Amino acid sequence: MNLALSDEQVFLQEAARTALGRTDTIEAARDALDGGTLPDLWPVSREAGWPGLLVCEDRGGAGLGVFDAMLVMTELGRVLAPVALLGHLPATWLMDRADGPIDLVGRLAEGEARAAFMPARPPDGIHDAWTVEGHRGSRRAAVPALAGGTVSGAVHWVPDAAGADVLVGVADDAGTARAVLVEAGDPGVAVEAVTRYDATRPLGHVQLDGARATVLEGLADDAPAGAWYLAQALLAAEAQGSVEEALQRSVEYAKERFTFGRPIGSYQAVKHALVEVLRRLENLRSLVYYAGWAGDDKPDEFPLAASAARVAAGAAQDYAARELISVHGGIGATWEHDAPLFFRRAQLARRLLGGDGDAADRVADELLRGTAAARAIAA
Amino acid sequence: MDLNDTPDQAAYRGRVREWLEQHAAEAPTITRDDISPEVISARRTWQRRLAEGGLVGITWPREYGGQGLGPLEQVIFNQELSRAKLPGILDVIGIGMLGPTLIAHGSEEQKQRYLAPMLHADEVWCQLFSEPAAGSDLAGIQSRARRQDDRSWRVSGQKVWTTNAQFASYGLMMTRTDADVPKHKGLTVFVVPMDGEGVTIRPLRQISGEAHFNEVFFDDVTLDADATVGAVGDGWKVGLTTLMYERVAIGLGGEGFGWRADRFAGALAGDEAAKEDPEVRRRLGELATDLLALRFTGYRQLTQLQKGQIPGPAGALSKITTINAAIAAGELIADVLGPDALEPDEWGGLVSDLPGLKSAGGTEEILRNIVGERVLGLAPEPRLDKGVPFSELRAKEKEVAAR
Numbered sequence: 001m002n003l004a005l006s007d008e009q010v011f012l013q014e015a016a017r018t019a020l021g022r023t024d025t026i027e028a029a030r031d032a033l034d035g036g037t038l039p040d041l042w043p044v045s046r047e048a049g050w051p052g053l054l055v056c057e058d059r060g061g062a063g064l065g066v067f068d069a070m071l072v073m074t075e076l077g078r079v080l081a082p083v084a085l086l087g088h089l090p091a092t093w094l095m096d097r098a099d100g101p102i103d104l105v106g107r108l109a110e111g112e113a114r115a116a117f118m119p120a121r122p123p124d125g126i127h128d129a130w131t132v133e134g135h136r137g138s139r140r141a142a143v144p145a146l147a148g149g150t151v152s153g154a155v156h157w158v159p160d161a162a163g164a165d166v167l168v169g170v171a172d173d174a175g176t177a178r179a180v181l182v183e184a185g186d187p188g189v190a191v192e193a194v195t196r197y198d199a200t201r202p203l204g205h206v207q208l209d210g211a212r213a214t215v216l217e218g219l220a221d222d223a224p225a226g227a228w229y230l231a232q233a234l235l236a237a238e239a240q241g242s243v244e245e246a247l248q249r250s251v252e253y254a255k256e257r258f259t260f261g262r263p264i265g266s267y268q269a270v271k272h273a274l275v276e277v278l279r280r281l282e283n284l285r286s287l288v289y290y291a292g293w294a295g296d297d298k299p300d301e302f303p304l305a306a307s308a309a310r311v312a313a314g315a316a317q318d319y320a321a322r323e324l325i326s327v328h329g330g331i332g333a334t335w336e337h338d339a340p341l342f343f344r345r346a347q348l349a350r351r352l353l354g355g356d357g358d359a360a361d362r363v364a365d366e367l368l369r370g371t372a373a374a375r376a377i378a379a
Numbered sequence: 380m381d382l383n384d385t386p387d388q389a390a391y392r393g394r395v396r397e398w399l400e401q402h403a404a405e406a407p408t409i410t411r412d413d414i415s416p417e418v419i420s421a422r423r424t425w426q427r428r429l430a431e432g433g434l435v436g437i438t439w440p441r442e443y444g445g446q447g448l449g450p451l452e453q454v455i456f457n458q459e460l461s462r463a464k465l466p467g468i469l470d471v472i473g474i475g476m477l478g479p480t481l482i483a484h485g486s487e488e489q490k491q492r493y494l495a496p497m498l499h500a501d502e503v504w505c506q507l508f509s510e511p512a513a514g515s516d517l518a519g520i521q522s523r524a525r526r527q528d529d530r531s532w533r534v535s536g537q538k539v540w541t542t543n544a545q546f547a548s549y550g551l552m553m554t555r556t557d558a559d560v561p562k563h564k565g566l567t568v569f570v571v572p573m574d575g576e577g578v579t580i581r582p583l584r585q586i587s588g589e590a591h592f593n594e595v596f597f598d599d600v601t602l603d604a605d606a607t608v609g610a611v612g613d614g615w616k617v618g619l620t621t622l623m624y625e626r627v628a629i630g631l632g633g634e635g636f637g638w639r640a641d642r643f644a645g646a647l648a649g650d651e652a653a654k655e656d657p658e659v660r661r662r663l664g665e666l667a668t669d670l671l672a673l674r675f676t677g678y679r680q681l682t683q684l685q686k687g688q689i690p691g692p693a694g695a696l697s698k699i700t701t702i703n704a705a706i707a708a709g710e711l712i713a714d715v716l717g718p719d720a721l722e723p724d725e726w727g728g729l730v731s732d733l734p735g736l737k738s739a740g741g742t743e744e745i746l747r748n749i750v751g752e753r754v755l756g757l758a759p760e761p762r763l764d765k766g767v768p769f770s771e772l773r774a775k776e777k778e779v780a781a782r
Contacts, residue, residue, distance in 0.1 A: 001451055001685065003382070003679050003681075255756070262758070266758035266761075268744070268748065268760065270757075271748065274751060283700060285679075286673070286675035286679060289380065290672075308667070308671045308672070311664060312669075312672055315665075359664070361657065363664035363671075364664040364667065367644035378639070378641035
């Protein structure tokens with residue numbers, strides 16, 4: 001039993017902090033809201049080796065694990081850094097498990113090219129079809145259809161889609177789900193760049209109209225679903241960083257701001273709310289560990305663990321962001337303050353990739369169906 | 380990060396499993412909450428058998444009859460016990476909290492006299508800390524021990540929420556020995572024989588109608604001069620050791636109550652309509668998430684313990700999460716199953732116990748204060764009792780109330 005980080009993981013974390021520390025990403029987040037362009041942190045990411053984190057070494061990657069990738073995401077979340085890993089990592093993870101195309105995987109691992117994962121939700125005990133986000137977020141839509149080597153269909157709210165060289169997702173091949181890859185530059189592929197509410201989170205609507213598709217061959221049966229859960233886990237880990245930062249800022253202010261001759265953090269009403277942020281954070285942190293461990297060592301438990309982490313992330317991120325504003329009083333709700341940036345991050349993140357409500361539903365589904373994960377935790 | 384057993388741990392697990400398989404037939408069958416004398420007696424015998432097998436006091440030092448092993452071996456034993464669906468020891472409080480307190484602060488005579496019978500359940504122990512007027516503010520206890528001319532002590536006062544008092548041989552009692560100093564300073568801890576003259580034990584029935592706790596009254600009970608644990612006036616320090624072990628027990632033992640995500644889900648799984656109800660699924664998903672988080676928080680604490688770090692007050696957060704997740708589970712199950720769920724042999728016991736458990740081991744409010752101050756470093760609220768001799772506190776409180 002050892003749930004501590006290894007020396008290599010601590011190093012990975014510290015290196016990420018240093019690399020990201022060279023840019024004032026928080027200030028950039030505000031500028032972007034005012035219409036400025038986001039800083040391009042992809043070169044930073046390449047220098048740090050993040051694009052190839054989940055690609056094995058003989059294909060040019062770092063061959064690291066799910067938990068390692070989550071640690072990097074936590075550092076991104078802490079400073080609201082826009083690095084396109086939420087799209088890139090699940091896509092490369094999936095491709096790395098397929099037989100090919102090896103050359104492309106190598107370029108993606110290098111960061112010469114960038115991939116985006118078109119999130120596709122696996123079936124559950126009630127719904128037997130794969131789905132993607134519809135234009136109205138909560139309304140699920142059918143995954144693109146695969147026929148004669150081409151795919152057609154729409155996938156909305158795809159993280160990091162705009163500017164990606166390849167798009168990886170799941171398509172329906174006459175009732176069978178297949179992982180597919182399309183080149184963004186091919187005819188029949190249109191990506192509309194969109195941002196909503198959180199300027200640090202580039203999204204895209206992908207329209208596929210008879211686009212040439214490469215089916216990823218040689219994948220294990222559970223690999224396409226694994227990419228969905230990996231995206232959930234990465235988003236949860238990213239939220240952990242934002243919550244840690246929000247809590248630290250809230251506590252600092254509660255110590256230095258005085259009312260009625262006392263620091264406001266001495267009042268139980270304020271103290272208990274901040275402890276509630278910590279409680280939710282600790283629950284999240286524990287489930288991020290669970291998801292990281294399951295992602296690397298217990299694939300059967302990954303759907304449950306990643307979904308639970310996502311639920312805890314939503315609960316912590318929302319509460320922490322609101323409390324960060326509340327503890328600062330009115331000033332916390334102004335444009336000049338940083339608190340709204342964390343609030344915006346929380347509100348959008350909670351609605352992506354099916355939303356936290358869907359993750360809670362998945363946790364229940366695993367338990368009620370008595371899946372392998374449910375049996376594992378009962379043992 | 381590695382949750383697997385090391386080879387040594389796997390070997391230990393194997394030995395425990397084998398022992399439990401060989402002795403399973405000797406274990407009593409226990410239905411929930413049965414505290415009849417026959418069951419207590421059967422559980423004593425079972426603890427004795429476990430102790431003979433080296434499975435009680437696993438983390439205690441060898442010189443006092445323990446196994447000198449780490450917290451992880453204790454957890455392995457707990458897991459194996461649960462896997463074999465066998466009952467645990469009778470004296471959880473003695474073995475988990477009071478024995479370790481005696482080991483840390485007791486005299487050599489006390490250790491030699493009390494620890495072995497405690498291990499074997501020949502003498503069960505109870506904890507005599509809380510009082511009707513002192514729970515969250517534990518140092519405000521009013522029971523008094525007065526030194527007699529012959530160096531013996533006479534103790535008077537009342538304790539409450541005392542688990543196992545009705546069949547305990549001894550209690551570890553915190554009481555006031557000096558009222559003329561500030562309240563944390565005038566306390567002393569004693570070993571008290573529960574069959575002593577002047578000790579009255581009264582069961583305390585709770586919402587469920589059952590009596591898991593007792594009130595204990597002390598009316599001029601005489602204690603020997605050597606009944607003190609730790610120095611006279613050092614009772615707060617001794618008590619904090621007990622509370623630290625209580626935190627460890629709560630942190631590592633939440634699932635011991637059977638409050639597990641899979642078990643709560645199992646209560647709903649037979650209802651086909653509920654299984655597909657989005658509201659039921661969402662509520663289950665959220666409370667199950669909390670319970671899963673607790674399991675891994677426990678593993679994180681265990682990792683710290685293994686490295687020799689003392690678990691910090693953040694562990695109190697686990698208790699808050701546990702209780703509230705179990706409340707949410709009781710609510711959901713009752714909503715789905717209807718009034719039948721509230722029957723005592725269904726989920727009524729859970730539903731009834733939780734409001735009280737919310738205050739057990741520290742109320743949610745005091746735990747949030749402690750975590751806010753010790754972990755987050757927030758300032759305490761102003762207090763009126765700092766530096767004030769205990770004997771003057773009452774007058775001061777009255778003065779404030781009259782303002």
